[in-house]
Amino acid sequence: EAQVTQNPRYLITVTGKKLTVTCSQNMNHEYMSWYRQDPGLGLRQIYYSMNVEVTDKGDVPEGYKVSRKEKRNFPLILESPSPNQTSLYFCASSQTGLLTDTQYFGPGTRLTVL
Amino acid sequence: AQSVTQLDSQVPVFEEAPVELRCNYSSSVSVYLFWYVQYPNQGLQLLLKYLSGSTLVKGINGFEAEFNKSQTSFHLRKPSVHISDTAEYFCAVTDSSTDSWGKFQFGAGTQVVVTP
Numbered sequence: 194e195a196q197v198t199q200n201p202r203y204l205i206t207v208t209g210k211k212l213t214v215t216c217s218q219n220m221n222h223e224y225m226s227w228y229r230q231d232p233g234l235g236l237r238q239i240y241y242s243m244n245v246e247v248t249d250k251g252d253v254p255e256g257y258k259v260s261r262k263e264k265r266n267f268p269l270i271l272e273s274p275s276p277n278q279t280s281l282y283f284c285a286s287s288q289t290g291l292l293t294d295t296q297y298f299g300p301g302t303r304l305t306v307l
Numbered sequence: 308a309q310s311v312t313q314l315d316s317q318v319p320v321f322e323e324a325p326v327e328l329r330c331n332y333s334s335s336v337s338v339y340l341f342w343y344v345q346y347p348n349q350g351l352q353l354l355l356k357y358l359s360g361s362t363l364v365k366g367i368n369g370f371e372a373e374f375n376k377s378q379t380s381f382h383l384r385k386p387s388v389h390i391s392d393t394a395e396y397f398c399a400v401t402d403s404s405t406d407s408w409g410k411f412q413f414g415a416g417t418q419v420v421v422t423p
Contacts, residue, residue, distance in 0.1 A: 197350070228413075233316070235397055235413035236351075252412075283350055292339055292358060292401065298350030 195220045197299035199284050205305045206274060214269045214302050216284030222297075224290030225267035226251070227259065229280040230301075236283065242267055243290045274306045309334040309400045313414035320388055320421055328383040328417045330398030337403040340381040342372055345395045345416075354396070357381065358403075368392070393421045 197218045206212055216225065226241035228251075238251030242261040256278055258270040267286075271278060282302045287294040314329040332338060339358050343351040355366025362374040372383045381398060398414040 226411075233415050235311075235313075235415040236399075237413070238411055285350075292356075295353050296351075298352070300348075300350050 195297070197284055197286055197297050199282075199299040199302045201302060202300065203303050205307065207307050208275055209273050212271050212274060212304075214271075214282060214284075214304070216267045216269065216299060217265050218284075218286040218297070219265065220286065220288070220297070221264065222286035222288050223264065224287045224294075224296075225261065226285045226296075227257070227267070227269050228283045228285065229253065229278075230283060231280050239269070239282075274304075276306050278304065279306045280304060309336075309338055309402060309412050311398050311400050311412050311414040313396075313398050313417050315417050316415065317418045317420065320419065322390055322421055322423050323387050325384065325386050326388050326392075326419060328396050328398075328419070330381045330383065330414060332379050332381065332398075332400045334379075334400065334402070338400045339403050340372075340374060341399040341401075342366065342370070342381070342383050343397045343399060343413075344368075345397065347394070351397065354383070388419070388421050390421050390423065392419060394419060 200215045223244045227239040228236040230236045237253045240259040242248045284299040285296045287296045310333050312331045320326045341356045342354040345351050355364045357364045357374045365371045395416045395418050401411045
């Protein structure tokens with residue numbers, strides 16, 4: 194089954210403790226992206242990647258890092274999480290990154306930083 | 308830069324009644340427009356998109372939207388809703404000078420609650 198998977202689905206952590214949220218897709222998609230969803234703000238893009246080793250900042254990249262060493266994986270790294278990063282995170286992918294392609298979203302990761 | 312405003316944060320509607328979700332955008336350039344749906348505890352699914360051509364766009368699950376350039380709007384409609392349409396709906400915009408998903412702006416979302 195074609196899908197985007199994220200792990201973990203739920204995470205509670207403390208301020209300053211480094212964490213990684215993994216994202217993997219099995220559709221051989223070139224484009225991958227991370228969003229955060231906050232009430233009243235909709236989704237905001239954190240980082241995106243047009244292909245392996247090609248990443249770029251979205252609207253809210255501060256406090257986050259990403260890497261794209263393999264086509265299928267696009268982990269989101271929080272080096273020193275803070276409470277304002279408490280949010281619902283979504284990973285997405287599409288075939289080529291072109292708008293004619295459909296973006297597929299993962300199920301989300303709910304992160305709480307205490 | 309573009310921005311998107313969804314005018315209603317919540318829309319209650321009775322089953323089998325019509326619904327309209329309003330979306331306005333601002334941009335100094337031409338745009339592409341999208342509507343996504345998010346069912347409880349799930350990721351987003353694309354309902355429909357406007358890239359070019361006819362301003363009336365038909366999507367999945369009986370939804371349609373109309374692009375109105377003069378009013379900078381892209382309202383979503385369904386003539387008769389079902390209980391299963393209870394979900395959050397997001398309008399999104401991107402600059403049409405790019406053909407990629409690179410920069411993408413979402414609205415704050417409209418929660419649709421369908422009751423019998």
